Amino acid sequence: MMELTASPFFGVTLSIAAYWVGMSIQKKVNKAYCNGMLIAVALVILTLSVFHIPYENYYAGGSLINLFLGPATACLAVSIYTKKELLKTYWLPVLAGCAAGAVTSIACIYGLSHLFGLNREMMMSLLPKSVTMPIAAAVAEGNGGLVPVAAAAVVFTGILGNLVAPLLIRVFRVRNPMAAGLGIGACSHAVGTAKALEIGETEGAMSGLAIGLCGLITSLLSLLFGLLP
Structure with a gap:
């Protein structure tokens, strides 16, 4: 189990899956308090807690998503330009x-x-x-x-x-x-x-x-x- 979660693919997969579930619930319920991002965070925390997965194992893959923060920041210029x-x-x-x-x-x-x-x-x-x-x-x-x-x-x-x-x-x-x-x-x-x-x-x-x-x-x-x- 630990070998599986130590792979960077685990953190990436868990992050994407949690976000997809969260946004799906948000679209279905369509209420302000049912925020997709908040649900995704809760799902990640719940998964790590229930299965006793070290945060370091998750972050090995989750940190890869941080690489997209730079391009995402640059894309904010598009919002101003439009x-x-x-x-x-x-x-x-x-x-x-x-x-x-x-x-x-x-x-x-x-x-x-x-x-x-x-x-x-x-x-x-x-x-x-x-x-x-x-x-x-x-x-x-x-x-x-x-x-x-x-x-x-x-x-x-x-x-x-x-x-x-x-x-x-x-x-x-x-x-x-x-x-x-x-x-x-x-x-x-x-x-x-x-x-x-x-x-x-x-x-x-x-x-x-x-x-x-x-x-x-x-x-x-x-x-x-x-x-x-």
Whole structure:
């Protein structure tokens, strides 16, 4: 059994199978709380726990998937390019909104980390929680954080944004669809964007634009916050 799980193919196969099952359940149930990525994570953890498989065995193959994070990050430029007309027309409010979202997110994590006495490694892992997974992993690793912690924070943030975005839009009476889309994308990346697309086409487009821009801004701001004590 251990020889089988020690093969890199085990980690790759388990990751893909868990993701497929998770997304299939999400499509069938079609509820915000039934998130495919969260289900996939739970299935991997359950499999490793039930069969007493060391995490190192899984990661031998799971780490191969990390090789795709680089190309996935570069592909975010496509998201910005396809919406270049929106960016040209509304460049000031878009950039201001994305910058405000990124600064607020990072500043809150920085302040709360000091308030609750988190060590620097944990703080740097949580700083990029509001950006998409490829960028969050790269930022966390580059600043001395833990990629698994960053990944968990990204998933939790995305699911939370997906769940509460419509409620917050109603509570704060956000009438402008562009503002609503930017807010969702800046706070909850791709998972939130899925909800933005359900709300409206404009909201979805602006949320998709915010993913790439907030990722870029967060990457730069994380370097600055990394220099602070």
